[in-house]
Amino acid sequence: AEVVERSDDKLVVKPIEEGEEEQTINIQSKEDYPPLKNPDILIGENDLTSLSYLHEPAVLHNLEVRFTQHNAIYTYCGIVLVAINPYARLPIYGNDVIQVYNGQNISSVDPHIYAVAEQAYRQMAMNFAVPITDHPKHMRDKLNQSVIISGESGAGKTVSAKFAMRYFATVGGAEGDTRIEDKVLASNPVMEALGNAKTTRNDNSSRFGKYIELSFDKKNRIMGANMRTYLLEKTRVVFQAEEEGNYHVFYQLCAMRDDPELEELKLLPCEDFVYTCGGECPEVPGIDDQKDFREMENALTIVGVKQDIQRIIFRILAAVLHMGNIEFKKKSRSSDDATIAPENTHFPLVAELLGVDKPQLLKWLCNRKIQTGREVMVSPINLDAAMQGRDALAKHTYSQLFSWLVSVVNRVLQSGKQQTSFIGVLDIYGFEIFKKNSFEQFCINFANEMLQQQFTQHVFKLEQEEYIAEAIQWSMIDYADNEPCIELISKVKTGIIAMLDEECKLPKGSDDNWGEKLIKAHGANNFFRKPKVGRETFVIVHFAAPVTYTTAGFMDKNKDSMNEEHLHLLRASEFALVAELFEEKKEAEPAA
Secondary structure (H helix, E strand, O other): OEEEEEOOOEEEEEOOOOOOOOEEEEOOOHHHOOOOOOOOOOOOOOEHHHOOOOOHHHHHHHHHHHHHOOOOOEEEEOOEEEEOOOOOOOOOOOHHHHHHHOOOOHHHOOOOHHHHHHHHHHHHHHOOOOOOOOOHHHOOOOOOEEEEEOOOOOOOHHHHHHHHHHHHHHHOOOOOOOOHHHHHHHHHHHHHHHHEEOOOOOOOEEOOEEEEEEEEOOOOOEEEEEEEEEOOOHHHHOOOOOOOOOEHHHHHHHHOOOOHHHHHHOOOOHHHOHHHOOOOOOOOOOOOHHHHHHHHHHHHHHOOOOHHHHHHHHHHHHHHHHHOOOOEEEEEOOEEEEEEOOOOOHHHHHHHHHOOOHHHHHHHHHEEEEEEOOEEEEEEOEHHHHHHHHHHHHHHHHHHHHHHHHHHHHHHHOOOOOOOEEEEEEEOOOOOOOOOEOHHHHHHHHHHHHHHHHHHHHHHHHHHHHHHHOOOOOOOOOOOOOHHHHHHHHOOOOOHHHHHHHHHHOOOOOHHHHHHHHHHHHOOOOOEEOOOOOOOEEEEEOOOOEEEEEOOOHHHHHHOOOOHHHHHHHHOOOOHHHHHHOOOOOOOOOOO
16 A cells, blocks of 8 residues: 555555555554555565565565465575465476475575475585584584474475475485385375374374484485374374364275275275264365375385285274274163173174184273272273273274384384484474364464474574674564463473373362363463353463363373273284284383
């Protein structure tokens, strides 16, 4: 807009777009003035720091111009790459494009994920010859590098992480016939099949955090890798919100139900399994489950999982699906005790697929062991408790299989030799706000608060300290510090997490009581808001937006408890892999 009239207490502006009417802006302080527009010659610049005025409207307008007029999804912001998800496959990631960026300085090429990857690779490689000093400008130029990929759900983080890994695997390919880079890339289809799902924001959303550390030798060749995972969303195995899906691997298995090799799994269409029809979206446009299954199967082979072990993996996954179809009923009209109807065909299949004793499985799905002193009692449970126990077993089984696969991939990717340097790639959940936000969103958003703190620390604080150290003329930028919000959540004894842990220890602890205690302890905190009515929700004012959390389920999810008899039963499975998944972890013996 253009200013057409100006006085001490008001501005009259006329929008440039035709048909828009003049607007009057009342001025009472400097903050009331509208942000200034950048010169036309700067609009569309590929680095936001080149703009004369760097404020939110200018940033958004510049990104819009680049996206809509220049067909550019990438824009620099200093050392940060801003990416806009086009929700389309673009021909800008092939090997020919990798060669364009290979060996180039980030300032001499167009913004791209490959440019960031090349910068990390170059800085890692160049420091073999360049000594590190204590001067502040070398703080970011140490040998090891990390690429942090963050953003809201659906922003394209997982795809960006895959392209970064592809770049490193191509320019840093291993010598000889080890083909470790192929194994690194092959881990993606496996982890996506078991760790990704459809959400309302994204058809291929990662429901776990992943940090991959790529190891390099003295010649800057990949020699191995190690993967760490965080916060697998176990609840999704048994429940999906409307228009959301379970993990991809379940739909892939159902799509392959007519395959003779999978006949023993007695699979059904995904619409007929309780655990895959909760969100009422069995099919995702553009996804070929049969093709993806074969790709995942091939990837398992590449990372060293033999065919017989793959069959056991599929048995376990099928058992989880059939678990959801185990229905409980009352033993009699006069009793609330749960039992399983003899005609239920899914129960014997679960026992068979997991290789466990059927009468014992029936017993411990419908009863629990109570120990009082030296006396041990077997007590029947009601329908609700039986269903909760079944779902807990399904979630734990899936989680253990996921963790086991991560360990298998790591064993294959580790070289056993001493690494010279590494590049880490972090791909973690984006900030999440849904209609109903629970324990999972709380953990995810807390992780993003910590990432945001790292972001501001590096982009603003360290950068400005470097400018000061080099005596560069610089107007200090005020930026939002989210430390108070982090402290609200994580402070020892009085933080939200500490209070949740404490409530879980109480014999009569409950979600409602915990919610009430939060309101009393933090009601006056600017980053905490209490509900207008009731005590079933609370609001945290995160850096991205205020989020309303529902307290129901927080305690159960935090305790993540399992029926010990279920674990004993599975440890006695006839299948070695099933028994291995649930074996007790031995504590390390103290050093002599």
